[in-house]
Amino acid sequence: MNNLKEGFRYGLISYGIILYLNLLGIPLNFGDIVLTIFSLLIGLLSFAFLRKRPNHLRKNLRNTLVQGLIIGLVSGLGLSIVTYIFASLQKDGINVAQVFAQVKPEHTGALTGLTKEEVLGDVSVLPGLLQLTLLFTFAGFIGSALTQLPVEKLRKQFDSKSGLKTISRALFVLPFFFYGLFMLLKVEGVQIAGTEENNLGMLFIFLFIGAALFALRAVEPGRQKSILVILLVVLMLLLPHFADLKQNAILGVVGIFIVMGIGLNIVVGYAGLLDLGYVAFFAVGAYAYALLSSPESYVVLNLPGFEGVNFWAGLPIAIIIGAFAGFLLGVPVLRMRGDYLAIVTLGFGEIARLLVLNLRDYTGGPGGVINIPAPILFGMDLGNPRDILYIAMAFGLIVTFFTVRLRDSRLGRAWIAMREDEDVAQAMGINLVAIKLLAFASGAAIAGMAGALYATRQVNIFPDNFALDVSINVLSLIIIGGIGSLEGVVLGAIVLIGLPEILRTVDEYRIVAFGALLVTMMIVRPEGILPSTRRKRTLHVHEDSESTSTK
């Protein structure tokens, strides 16, 4: 009996997930293949649930198979009942979509194999639902049967030395493989499924960069590594030439976020100051350059004889003003700690945006600043996405250089000491005021730099571009990537900024997936995908030592 109960519970959970996806409108957007997808999912769920049970239960074949059947049956019946209710309502002319926006007749049709007219007409949905239930039950059964495979044994075999060697070799080769795939798309006549070759190419680029980061980490320092680095750098430098406009545009945004991530990493990762208002400095940099350069800005219009600066003159000004803003905002928060610091910086971020929005006589208000000139170097207009990407890459390298040098200096040590224990750090003779302000100011200077680049890339900037979600994105990307780790910033930016751009056409699903990804990552790998080695140890020790006091 216990057995059935357990299976029933798993079944309900599976049903919950299926129902959620159902209400999210997956049948509507997928059409007929939705049944295949759902069945696969049920199979996977059944497999996952049943594999996790203790060994003696898992080994019991009959028990396992029965549970698998129950899981499939419960979710199948559950979904059928709901679908039947929806179908009846729809037949009665009640628009279910007024409550659940995605539950339209087509949605019901996709689940039952009928057309919209048939659902609304007098064709019964019951045969379709029977088929659905049977399919799910079968899927649950197969999933449970799969648990009997000797997975552990296979894995053990793979984990042996030769397996590891294969992996590290694969890591070495992977970036080149993806680069190859990307280039293959450029070859005349070659097409890879679907109409979105552009997005597929983009995906290969991201895979290339990601794989390159992993490969670099896996390879021991030495001649091998130097060769790898040189090869990868050359490929990276060539990349913008092969990519098309949209790909370069997306990479450009990713680049700008990488620069910002490196800056915020100083504040949050090294100095341990939780800053939720980082966008303020980004906005300051962007507006500083925009107001000084756009022929339609308040400054240029009201200063007689002033025609606006070019990008290379505006950039240092933006950086300095950004740093100054960081210094200024740093002063009042010197005494605050933890969550109070977080909310005050968040407040500053909002204040910055709202001031830009409301001081419309000077900033252009909601109308923004338009016609911001492109960077010009030796008479060349560098405003196109490819050149912007090159500039972003250059900026990334420069700030990485600066950050690494700072991190390894006594200032970096002082930051990390402060993050570890503020009081003791001060008792060691560290001037907390100075290093906190330095952290804020250097982070802000980098954001200012990114802001100027963003402004010139966008041509027009608006206050809405500097909302809270920018801060949240940057914070999330350094945490997903691995806080305190510079490769992590790159990877985080690709995962959180780049990938969603590919999926932009499919609107809101990407943000739901983004939210789910953040939660999942925090549970699975709180230290990030590519953690800095030191940080990784912190988080795991915290994790396994629940016995230490939680102060």
Add this chain to the structure above:
Amino acid sequence: MSKRLIVLLATLFVASLLLAACGGGATEAVVEKPAETMDPEMVMPEEAMGDVVVIAPGDPVRIGVSVALTGPIPEFGLDIQQSYELAIVDLNAAGGVLGHDYELDIQDGACDGDAATIVANGFAADLTIVAVAGGTCTGETLGLKPILQEARIPFVSASATNPKITNADCDICNRVALSDKLQADVDADYIYNTLGLTQAAVMHDNSDYGLGLAELFESAFKALGGTVLGELNGIQVGDTDFRAALTLVGTDSPEFIFFGGYVTEGGLIAAQMKEVGMEDVVFFSDDGVYGQPFIDAAGAAAENAYASFVAGDEIAEVNAEFDAKYEAAYGTTPDAQGPFHAQAYDSVNMIAAAIASVAVEDADGNLVIDREALIKAIRTTSGLQGLTGVLTCNDIGDCGAGGIQIFQVQGGAFIQVSGFGLD
């Protein structure tokens, strides 16, 4: 449940969502396309690279769409998108252009310059896009503008009304919507001369559209001799309690409130006015507020509120036909969804008419469209019959037909109270 199990579930979940995100499965398998259906860009005649778009026989003519499916006014965006789709269905039913169908490449411009930049770069990179319909909002359209101009792709916006959109320097910028300047003038004139109100309070939603219109209205109303009390007072999109702001505005005892902004906030302001002692104050707003969603949002308080909107001179019949088709296809009336459907339908038709006028068939049976000729053809559109009236572009790309008319909510529906169509 163990932690790892949760983890696994969560992973599955993400995976399935991502799968969902991939839509129809753009990345299902790697296959090599047969040579005869090669990508159009590959068969482009070498001597004409960049200047013309060559479309192989059987391939569609592709029009990019930037539309606000997310952001502050997704319901308007959806309305516009559905109208674009209807226009394409009608055009293809009428035979397309020289045997080629039209096809839309719909992207979410999110009512935001940021998203539009990426969308526009995508269009610029895709050499098969001949023209763009959109964007929905002013900021979005300004984001499209520099990139499309560089790429020589003309656009026609259905709903971006800010005066900044079109100017003499931009030959690819066109719109069917009427400029806010015109709207502000008509509104001010109607209020001052027809309603006889002179004491105004002006509010806005601090968006480029709402604030821009509020400022234009303020100057137009003052020019007529009216008084604008106090400063322009702004509200924030996303807030829902505007009583404090309205109380402040109410201290000056205005005869009416002019609100520049969108429908949700407009509806809430109209409703909350009654709760702060402004029962007798007239609510007057703009084309961002016109439509059924306003009446839903304001409820009973919507009665007697005014909104201005575009109305053409000979629209009734064609519009009824369009409304019927729309309802059949999407299950709601266009007016319940948003206001700009007629403009959206017209803008695609305008693009199609221009394409039809410049497209030629070459010796190999390919369709050839010259980009510069298309830009010129759109700009010189003249006398095109549309849902909104007769479309004729002026030299800076304002092509809107009809005129701004005033509507009032009477008995739970917007009733036209000025201009053509009234006898």
Add this chain to the structure above:
Amino acid sequence: MVVLSSQGVTKKFGGLVAVNNFDFELPQGMIVSIIGPNGAGKTTFFNCITGFYEIDEGIILFDGLLLNGKSPDKITRMGIARTYQNIRLFANMTVTENILVGAEPHLKSFWFEAIFQTRRVKLEELEAQQDAQRMLNFVGLKGIGDQLARNLPYGSQRRLEIARALASKPKLLLLDEPTSGMNPQESAELMRFIRNLRDELGITILLIEHDMRVVMAISENIYVMDFGTKIAEGTPNEIQRNPRVIEAYLGRGIATGLKTQTAKTKASNQ
């Protein structure tokens, strides 16, 4: 010569007077202990010296200079270093890094020099690293410089904390219950080590200690605190015989119970 002196130091927390009118003198090169029951205000007095708490009344002088109102980092720079009762290392930094942080007061390079790696920075870092190695050797932590501080065994963590304090080359070292949690053997070893510090480096040492064997064996002068006030002062012999001290420690108990009693209280926190 007196290194550290206080006159009338008073520190209040709300209604509670943690340190009350405390007068204190610490001659150069001596090892002096402060003892007292839990909550007597010993650690609070440490915190007053190191600038952690701002004192409400009185003055503290170090080398003839006023410490009142100075921030902890400045006081450390003047030559006072300390350790903590419950070890407070930078747990996620390596052993060497911990010591380098301790050496902060002697590093003079600026952050922008670090960016361009000027010769001065390189030299300074090299020296600091070598100093740190020497320091590790001195405290017997040779060869584990690259380990994370949190992974060290307890005794080594204590040593590391002292090493970190020593890295600032202090004139005065404040040790807050250095032997707590140690067995007698380790304690004895630490005592020798502390005496060496004084003898070889000439560092004046102020101890808070619960273990009476340690206190009596090592101290040259002892201050006894209870309820924030000084109740006795003198050499170990004098203190052992002072009836007020015995009463403060044991209530109305007897002197022979002293050792067992302290053994019980030693691990508990203040």
Add this chain to the structure above:
Amino acid sequence: MIAPADSNNTLAIQLLGIMEPIPQNLRQSSAGKISSWIRKNFITSLGIFIVVLLIWRIVSVAQQDSYPIQYWAFQLINGLTLGGVYALIALGYTLVYGILFMINFAHGEVMMMGGFAGFFTLQLLTYLGWTNDTPFSSAISVVVMMLAGMTVSVLTGVILERIAYRPLRAAPRLVPLISAIGASFFLQYTALLMFGAIPHNYHKPSIFVGVWRIGETGIIISYTGAFIFVTSIIMMIGLYIIVQRTKLGRSMRAVAEDKQIATLMGIDVDKVIVFTFILGSALAGAGGVMLGLHNTVIRFNSGFIPGLKAFTAAVLGGIGNIPGAMVGSLLLGIMEALGPSALGLPTEYKDVIAFSILVLVLIFRPTGLLGEVLSNKKA
């Protein structure tokens, strides 16, 4: 470059060289007492300077355009209502923070879910004709809506805790915060996909349609506004009693103090935490429904801005402190309502004012108005 050997370094000098060398010649500052105080308490002086500026501004504005006293009273009432809404959400924030020391960033979304549940219940009840039938049935329908909203919010909150927070209980602060941010996005866009992007408009049950007019003063109180204010006060008191007086409240406080020891005392920590989430989410659900009734609109992002403001309010009052959340919320509401007219600014500045007040308060009291006064240096 060596900073001058002077103890009176300004911030700027400190910035140039992080650490000054050990002073050779330390001497007492010769400057006057005030200037030395300012130097030591630089931040506080900055705060005082800003406050003086503010007062000056308020006085000069008041002389210029003087509003009648009724106006201020009216705005005060508007502010109290607004604050009441913030309070319902802020109480949940502060409760969870008080027990778990984590910012439940998704709390606003929990409220939004309740608002949707309330909306659909209202639709159903309107269809059944309850809402406008008799005052009694109308009142019942409000109660049913509230219950529906609370149920859905509680479900959301509990699932959230189970999936997104429980596995992270021992992790460092940033980790649950990011998880909560993820959950916030997830819930928001789930609502967007499930219920559509289009705003849903509440139609008030008849019992709530109407306003009180106070004499000839022109002051108007809407029924819903009064309802919100009174409910939030009652809920605050109820919550306070639960936490301070009941056995469960004692367990909650024990868990807040030390989870390990609470376990040793025989307290089921998981249960207590789940209960905390139930309480907080129920409040949020009630808040969501009331917000919907008051402002008549709910949509997928309805939770975000109120959530942010409520969070601000909770911090303003001292996060973790129940009366503090109430005080902070009301203060924030009042500042938003009164601020623009008091400072002579257009209404779009209300959020600037709100966030500036937050910063200002935290400058003087780094742990909020009623937050426990941790000596900012713990030994």
